[in-house]
Amino acid sequence: MSDLSFELPQEVEETRKRARDFALREFTNELIEHFDETEEYPNEIRKKVFDAGFITIENPWNMLVTMEEFCRVDPGIGLSTLASVFGSEILLLYGTDEQKEKYLYPTLKGEKISAVAVTEPGAGSDVAGISSRIEKTEKGWMLNGHKMFITNGTVADHYYLLARSAPPPSKEKRHHGLTLAIVERRWNGVNPVKLKGKLGMRATDTAEITFENVAVPNENIVGEEGKGFYIIMTFFNISRVYVAAQSVGTAQGILDLLLEYLAEKPASFREMEYVQFALAEISALIEAARNITYKAATKVFSFNPDPALTSMAKYYAAEIANQVANTAFKIVGIEASGSKLEKLYRDAKITEIWEGTSEIEKLVISRMILKKIQEVK
Amino acid sequence: MIEQFAKEELENVAQKIEKEGISKDIRKRLAELGLLAATLPQSENGSGIDRRSFSLVLMTIAKYSASVAYFTYLQNTLVNEILSKAQKRKEEIIKIASGESTGTLVHDLNLNFPQEVYIKGYELYGSNSFVILPDADLHLVLARSESPSYLIMANPVKIEKKKPLGFRAISFGVASYKQTIEEDRIILKDADSLLKSHFFDTSDQIAAIALGMSESAVEKAIEYSKERKAFESYLYEFQPISAVLTDMKGRIEEMKKALMLSEVVQDRILLKLNALELSRLASRVALQIHGGYGYLEDLGVERYYRDSMFLTMLSSNYIKDIKTVSKEIISPDAFKI
Numbered sequence: 001m002s003d004l005s006f007e008l009p010q011e012v013e014e015t016r017k018r019a020r021d022f023a024l025r026e027f028t029n030e031l032i033e034h035f036d037e038t039e040e041y042p043n044e045i046r047k048k049v050f051d052a053g054f055i056t057i058e059n060p061w062n063m064l065v066t067m068e069e070f071c072r073v074d075p076g077i078g079l080s081t082l083a084s085v086f087g088s089e090i091l092l093l094y095g096t097d098e099q100k101e102k103y104l105y106p107t108l109k110g111e112k113i114s115a116v117a118v119t120e121p122g123a124g125s126d127v128a129g130i131s132s133r134i135e136k137t138e139k140g141w142m143l144n145g146h147k148m149f150i151t152n153g154t155v156a157d158h159y160y161l162l163a164r165s166a167p168p169p170s171k172e173k174r175h176h177g178l179t180l181a182i183v184e185r186r187w188n189g190v191n192p193v194k195l196k197g198k199l200g201m202r203a204t205d206t207a208e209i210t211f212e213n214v215a216v217p218n219e220n221i222v223g224e225e226g227k228g229f230y231i232i233m234t235f236f237n238i239s240r241v242y243v244a245a246q247s248v249g250t251a252q253g254i255l256d257l258l259l260e261y262l263a264e265k266p267a268s269f270r271e272m273e274y275v276q277f278a279l280a281e282i283s284a285l286i287e288a289a290r291n292i293t294y295k296a297a298t299k300v301f302s303f304n305p306d307p308a309l310t311s312m313a314k315y316y317a318a319e320i321a322n323q324v325a326n327t328a329f330k331i332v333g334i335e336a337s338g339s340k341l342e343k344l345y346r347d348a349k350i351t352e353i354w355e356g357t358s359e360i361e362k363l364v365i366s367r368m369i370l371k372k373i374q375e376v377k
Numbered sequence: 378m379i380e381q382f383a384k385e386e387l388e389n390v391a392q393k394i395e396k397e398g399i400s401k402d403i404r405k406r407l408a409e410l411g412l413l414a415a416t417l418p419q420s421e422n423g424s425g426i427d428r429r430s431f432s433l434v435l436m437t438i439a440k441y442s443a444s445v446a447y448f449t450y451l452q453n454t455l456v457n458e459i460l461s462k463a464q465k466r467k468e469e470i471i472k473i474a475s476g477e478s479t480g481t482l483v484h485d486l487n488l489n490f491p492q493e494v495y496i497k498g499y500e501l502y503g504s505n506s507f508v509i510l511p512d513a514d515l516h517l518v519l520a521r522s523e524s525p526s527y528l529i530m531a532n533p534v535k536i537e538k539k540k541p542l543g544f545r546a547i548s549f550g551v552a553s554y555k556q557t558i559e560e561d562r563i564i565l566k567d568a569d570s571l572l573k574s575h576f577f578d579t580s581d582q583i584a585a586i587a588l589g590m591s592e593s594a595v596e597k598a599i600e601y602s603k604e605r606k607a608f609e610s611y612l613y614e615f616q617p618i619s620a621v622l623t624d625m626k627g628r629i630e631e632m633k634k635a636l637m638l639s640e641v642v643q644d645r646i647l648l649k650l651n652a653l654e655l656s657r658l659a660s661r662v663a664l665q666i667h668g669g670y671g672y673l674e675d676l677g678v679e680r681y682y683r684d685s686m687f688l689t690m691l692s693s694n695y696i697k698d699i700k701t702v703s704k705e706i707i708s709p710d711a712f713k714i
Contacts, residue, residue, distance in 0.1 A: 124668050126607040149669040171609075197674035199664075199682065269489060273714055274696060326657065334487050334507045334690040337549070338539045345542075345686065349661075353668055359617065 006291070012061045015054075019066040022052055023073035029340070032074045035203035036343060039196050041155050042077050042203050049081040050110030057092065057108060060301045064245050068290075071249030072256065075347040076203030079246055083151060083204070087116040087160040089238050090180070094223040094231050103158055103182055115156035116239075117147040117183070117209060118232055124149075125360045127162070127232060128174035134163035134181055134216065141165075141216040143183060146209070149354075153207020154192045158184045161211075162228045180228035182220040189214035200346030237305045240314040240355050244293040247317035247351040250344055251286045251324040257341045258282070258328045278331055282324050289317040308368035315361035318351035379437045382410060387441040392677055394546045399448050401476070407445070408476035413452045417461050422471050432585035432636055439589025440596075443684045444546035446586045447691075451510065451547075454579050456480035459517060459528070462571070463564035469515060469530070481513035483552055484572055487694040494554060496520040496527055504535075504553035509544075509691060511536040511552045518554060519568055528568035529558055543680070543687025576692075577701065580645040581636055583692040584652035587685070588632055591652070591659035594681040595625045598663040618666060625659050643702045650698055656685040 070078025132145020166177035417423020660681035
């Protein structure tokens with residue numbers, strides 16, 4: 001067995017340092033509070049993120065460590081800015097040259113914003129249960145439906161949208177007959193409404209969108225008709241690694257704040273073994289979450305994804321982010337009130353919900369593991 | 378009677394209360410029900426309710442509005458009971474018991490390190506950054522001096538409100554003091570130790586609020602699991618969801634029994650810590666079952682998540698609490714290193 005290297009390439013470490021410096025400089029406490037209070041989308045910071053060259057598909061590790069470092073300072077602004085290219089991997093892997101030219105490249109240059117529209121009011125984790133319909137017409141396709149909790153919903157220029165194009169052939173094959181299409185926000189019949197009053201991640205734009213008799217041209221169908229479920233699942237395998245990195249960054253940010261708090265207090269406080277043990281536990285959990293995230297990312301970025309490992313990373317890192325927040329509160333107590341620690345506690349919760357709830361991740365993991373029993377038999 | 382009041386007058390307006398605060402009308406109703414001086418004897422303008430019954434009252438109200446439950450606890454237990462201990466404060470008790478005015482207790486006993494409110498001679502000065510209800514009419518302020526500490530009736534020169542994590546119907550923020558105190562405004566000497574023992578002694582009331590919140594969060598999650606379908610089945614039909622909800626229900630019921638049995642102060646402190654932990658867990662489970670909808674304030678589920686942590690922060694310092702009990706039940710040398 002050869003030695004395992006746990007070192008990231010120098011270029012990636014340099015990006016990490018640049019991302020950390022950028023976030024500390026640009027995500028000021030004043031701006032963090034402003035976006036948390038107003039729930040506005042941080043568009044000016046998004047532009048600066050593009051200008052600084054953080055959004056790139058050439059080396060996905062750079063995006064991953066940037067996600068981690070941005071969320072370490074503020075998950076709301078960090079995720080909002082980086083997720084402005086949300087869903088780009090879909091076109092990168094399945095888009096036609098024309099689709100890439102019209103939608104992907106302008107998005108990667110920061111000229112357009114994209115979103116993924118899958119979740120519906122009656123179908124969150126159950127992707128195959130969606131009921132929006134896209135039907136063939138003489139000139140192209142007609143879309144009718146309702147999407148919910150769509151990140152970038154009111155600021156995106158276009159959505160990568162999943163809808164049913166044919167009834168499922170059987171109960172067991174509910175995931176058949178789903179088609180993916182690119183739908184522009186400004187088209188007739190598209191009506192996004194911003195959802196306000198989230199617990200955390202309030203700098204992110206979240207919307208409910210209705211689609212009423214929206215005409216979709218043929219050239220906007222992505223991949224093969226009826227195979228949209230597989231495209232979306234492939235995309236989730238990628239996006240879940242970034243959510244894991246979001247969780248790792250959030251947890252690390254909580255540890256940073258705890259260390260700042262301990263540094264301000266008399267040494268006698270941090271000399272208490274109860275405090276030291278809590279610190280040790282937090283640090284170990286974060287390190288483990290980071291390692292599983294990087295392992296899953298290694299598989300995904302080398303085009304050899306392991307869905308079970310990706311789901312483990314997403315589930316575990318989210319669990320740790322929330323656990324770390326709870327432990328930090330136990331030590332800091334009421335002094336955390338109104339602090340950034342309180343904000344990270346609110347922000348952390350979403351990681352157990354979006355891009356597949358922790359329950360869905362557990363199902364993916366167990367199904368993959370149970371497959372191995374069948375293989376043995 | 379309390380269940381009827383909470384259900385009819387709080388349940389449907391709980392979200393409105395969070396946004397607009399606890400109105401004079403609600404204060405008046407709490408006063409009419411005798412809850413703002415519930416545990417004081419009738420001879421002191423109280424209702425003479427025993428402590429267990431009062432815990433049940435708080436638990437019942439917390440099911441519908443945790444903010445109103447905490448406000449009731451604050452007025453009855455942290456202000457009026459302390460005024461009663463100080464004696465000869467009949468006038469202030471009457472005003473708070475009637476809902477005509479409000480009171481708050483400004484202290485630093487749950488902080489890791491003291492805040493700087495001091496008294497030197499008769500000069501009171503300094504500020505406390507973590508005051509619940511800083512706009513109250515009456516402030517009972519724990520002020521430190523070289524020795525001993527005092528509890529003083531004071532008026533802040535400045536307050537600065539902050540948006541709290543939870544109990545958003547009750548204000549929260551910084552109160553600053555700078556005034557010369559008349560002798561009759563000093564109501565207790567050695568206030569530090571008296572307040573500590575009062576907090577510990579009434580820990581079961583915090584447990585009651587935490588249990589009421591837990592019960593409500595779990596009931597909401599059960600209700601939702603019977604409405605919401607995923608993969609063509611109701612959520613409650615899935616084994617892990619049923620299991621976690623049943624487990625939560627069981628733990629709440631066990632703790633409710635323990636609430637009625639807690640005789641000694643150590644039991645009450647441990648009950649408080651366990652009930653607070655349970656409320657944080659129950660709120661996390663409830664939010665998780667509601668998914669994305671739970672993350673939005675519309676359904677009132679994320680409120681449990683914020684309130685349970687805020688109640689923990691306001692009412693407990695884990696290290697201090699566990700240290701106190703360790704020394705009592707293990708050895709005076711416990712929790713030393």
